[in-house]
Amino acid sequence: MRKAKIIRKTSETDIELSLNLDGNGKYNVKTTIPFIDHMLSLFSKHSLVDLKVIAKGDTEVDNHHLIEDLGIVLGEAIKKALGKKKGISRYGNFLLPMDESLSYIAIDLSGRPYISFDVKFKNSLDFDFSLIEEFFRGLVSSCGMNLHIKNHIGKNNHHIAESIFKGFAKSLKQAVNIDKKVKGIPSTKNKL
Numbered sequence: 001m002r003k004a005k006i007i008r009k010t011s012e013t014d015i016e017l018s019l020n021l022d023g024n025g026k027y028n029v030k031t032t033i034p035f036i037d038h039m040l041s042l043f044s045k046h047s048l049v050d051l052k053v054i055a056k057g058d059t060e061v062d063n064h065h066l067i068e069d070l071g072i073v074l075g076e077a078i079k080k081a082l083g084k085k086k087g088i089s090r091y092g093n094f095l096l097p098m099d100e101s102l103s104y105i106a107i108d109l110s111g112r113p114y115i116s117f118d119v120k121f122k123n124s125l126d127f128d129f130s131l132i133e134e135f136f137r138g139l140v141s142s143c144g145m146n147l148h149i150k151n152h153i154g155k156n157n158h159h160i161a162e163s164i165f166k167g168f169a170k171s172l173k174q175a176v177n178i179d180k181k182v183k184g185i186p187s188t189k190n191k192l
């Protein structure tokens with residue numbers, strides 16, 4: 001079973017996250033930030049990764065530390081659960097529509113962290129949408145993932161964010177998929 005549990009406690013945040021890459025999309029997410037609970041829940045639902053998250057942080061400052069650290073811990077857990085990456089598809093991509101918003105996501109579980117984040121959110125008073133990029137930046141750095149995110153069209157911040165998280169979920173589902181025709185590690189270097 002490709003499962004992992006990460007407990008990470010710093011002076012800023014306290015996060016406990018467990019996942020199962022071979023799950024069926026069961027989730028229990030409590031981060032104290034309702035919008036992120038919504039995003040992580042739909043990530044689980046559409047990636048079929050079972051996800052449990054209990055987290056809190058210094059949100060009296062702002063949401064920055066907690067959202068960034070949630071990305072780091074999710075990336076760490078994906079990496080740990082993948083192990084040596086034997087037999088995986090490695091690549092995934094998805095063009096995901098969410099009402100008026102359309103986002104394209106591409107993943108390579110290459111072991112090398114890289115992010116391209118081409119998304120323009122509108123200014124918002126109720127949530128700092130710039131933190132979505134911080135979340136994914138943290139995730140790629142700890143996971144060693146190459147991740148391209150491009151929003152092609154979108155008006156509503158909530159829809160844009162949702163198209164990104166759902167597209168990420170669908171892409172990750174493809175990339176972590178065990179392909180029976182893949183023998184060993186899918187790299188000519190024999191290491192990912």
Ligand SMILES: [Mn+2]
Binds near residue numbers: 038158162
């Ligand atoms: Mn929604």
